[in-house]
Amino acid sequence: MPRYLLGRLYFLATVLAIDCILPSSIPHDIALFGTFARFGIVAFGIFIGFGHSRLKSQHESLSFNAGFFAVHMVCVGFVCLGFLIGPHEFNAAFSHAAPFVFRAVLLLGITLLTLACVPFRTWIQTIRMTNPLWLYASGAGLLAAVLRNPSQSLWDGSIGDRGRILQVAVFHSVHGVLRLFLPDVMADPATLVIGTPRFAVMIAKACSGMEGLGLTLVFTIFWLWYFRKEIRFPQAVLLVPCALGWVWLFNIARICMIVFIGDGGAPDVAMVGFHSQAGWIAFTLVALAFSIAMQKLSWVRRTALQSAGSVSGGTIVGEIVEARESSATAAYLVPFLAILAASFISRGASGYFEWLYPLRFVAAALVIWHFWPEYRKLNWRFSWMAPAAGLVIFLVWIVPVWWMGERAASPLGSALMALSLPTRVLWIVFRVAAAVITVPIAEELAFRGYLARRLIRRDFDAVSFDQLTVLSIGISAVVFGLMHGQHWLVGTLAGVVYALLLKRKGRIGDAVAAHAVSNLLLAAWVLVRGDWALW
Amino acid sequence: MKKILTRLFLISSLALVLNAAAYAGPTPPPPPTPTAPKKAPEIDPGLAISGVSLLVGSLTVLRSRRDK
Numbered sequence: 001m002p003r004y005l006l007g008r009l010y011f012l013a014t015v016l017a018i019d020c021i022l023p024s025s026i027p028h029d030i031a032l033f034g035t036f037a038r039f040g041i042v043a044f045g046i047f048i049g050f051g052h053s054r055l056k057s058q059h060e061s062l063s064f065n066a067g068f069f070a071v072h073m074v075c076v077g078f079v080c081l082g083f084l085i086g087p088h089e090f091n092a093a094f095s096h097a098a099p100f101v102f103r104a105v106l107l108l109g110i111t112l113l114t115l116a117c118v119p120f121r122t123w124i125q126t127i128r129m130t131n132p133l134w135l136y137a138s139g140a141g142l143l144a145a146v147l148r149n150p151s152q153s154l155w156d157g158s159i160g161d162r163g164r165i166l167q168v169a170v171f172h173s174v175h176g177v178l179r180l181f182l183p184d185v186m187a188d189p190a191t192l193v194i195g196t197p198r199f200a201v202m203i204a205k206a207c208s209g210m211e212g213l214g215l216t217l218v219f220t221i222f223w224l225w226y227f228r229k230e231i232r233f234p235q236a237v238l239l240v241p242c243a244l245g246w247v248w249l250f251n252i253a254r255i256c257m258i259v260f261i262g263d264g265g266a267p268d269v270a271m272v273g274f275h276s277q278a279g280w281i282a283f284t285l286v287a288l289a290f291s292i293a294m295q296k297l298s299w300v301r302r303t304a305l306q307s308a309g310s311v312s313g314g315t316i317v318g319e320i321v322e323a324r325e326s327s328a329t330a331a332y333l334v335p336f337l338a339i340l341a342a343s344f345i346s347r348g349a350s351g352y353f354e355w356l357y358p359l360r361f362v363a364a365a366l367v368i369w370h371f372w373p374e375y376r377k378l379n380w381r382f383s384w385m386a387p388a389a390g391l392v393i394f395l396v397w398i399v400p401v402w403w404m405g406e407r408a409a410s411p412l413g414s415a416l417m418a419l420s421l422p423t424r425v426l427w428i429v430f431r432v433a434a435a436v437i438t439v440p441i442a443e444e445l446a447f448r449g450y451l452a453r454r455l456i457r458r459d460f461d462a463v464s465f466d467q468l469t470v471l472s473i474g475i476s477a478v479v480f481g482l483m484h485g486q487h488w489l490v491g492t493l494a495g496v497v498y499a500l501l502l503k504r505k506g507r508i509g510d511a512v513a514a515h516a517v518s519n520l521l522l523a524a525w526v527l528v529r530g531d532w533a534l535w
Numbered sequence: 536m537k538k539i540l541t542r543l544f545l546i547s548s549l550a551l552v553l554n555a556a557a558y559a560g561p562t563p564p565p566p567p568t569p570t571a572p573k574k575a576p577e578i579d580p581g582l583a584i585s586g587v588s589l590l591v592g593s594l595t596v597l598r599s600r601r602d603k
Contacts, residue, residue: 206576325599
């Protein structure tokens, strides 16, 4: 439990988030707080965000009221239980009052939680200390609540007559582009369906560009805030609408490409691979371009002396030592990034079968070859424990599948059988080679070689492998596990085992060998049993 | 007791978040029919972890090269 004010406020925010997630994960038709929730979230965020340094300076140890906290949990439990049972099942008289009862109980719970984490006296002191921040935070919260409907009318037709502005704009833009290239374009403004007699798409809410605009807005604002000492204001803010404009144009290009590909006879590629990859590729490109512009353009980037001047309140200090990432970062991360980038491209060009998978192997192999002089400094030898650990991870991965006796459906097997024999063999060879050679090297370098050590020190290559800590092993293993989708738990366990092996032996070779053996055995299992869903 | 409760709370929160992330996987669209118009959402939430990893990793490499 955090002792000081800022940590206690973070704790409060975490518990509040869980309080919101729990009832909302149960199907119900009662809006608990509506507008008040938007006001509260924004006002709280602004208060903590802008008052961060002053709140952090408070080092008075705070008491925690466990009784209030327990009653708060009872209140949240009551609401969840009510949603589970259903308000209409309580009784006829109570069902009309249910929304008010639930709101009152939840409000009581949140109030008690607030007072449990931070005593009332401390709240008053904090508001006085940060005055007039509470006023700005309340104003921002009010603005968020008021602007909700107008902003949502950009894409939501149910909000009012002027809804779907973004969808209509995308529709007309796509129509304008398609008419230049296709002779038989069909467009229905009423249903927002556009395409050709052979293939058409509907410009739905999710196609309106809102998601890309939202992600880009969050990224650019976060960047401006995080690197505020390196950036000149207000000119840097001008790059935000530029980034938004580009991601909007990319979305129009994406929809045009979907129609071109579908009309050209590959509807599977258009709707399965391309549409889902293209949005992420566009956002990544725009975000990278934005960050490069922030670093390269002299009219938005401060010099080191200007940065130092702003830090020290206008006084230029002597020598400036910037916090630096290690120059070895690229050698450890680029192979894994190459696999990720290649996977976006190969899946984007595929339908249900990823025919371009060999690109992942080739991309990683080229990068590993490029950085090989760096890797020669590492110890690639391994002991018998590495294959043994690899075997254990394989068994942990496979035993539940074998025990359940159910094979998940996968189109991969039938897609492979549809290929000619030489093509099928070639694809499988590349798939196995990637699993056994490039993937273990790239992932061990990224997760154990870089991330697990970077969590200890910025100059991670100065940290020897036997210095890995419980926390660094745990966090890097969880991130590694999350990369494995619904197999996240086994993936996390595998990450822990590879990291422990690395820590014990002090050689990257042991982790890579264990990882390679796990993947090799898994590949053999898939090929022998035809359990394609595991690939 | 307090320590145990704190750890239980942290572990259950972590499991909740991880489950949400893991099961936000891509929902494979049904095979398209030739006549019906399709929807093509811009961002696939199932690719969030890969997408964010690629972006954060690339930015880290870019900044390390700038600092050289």
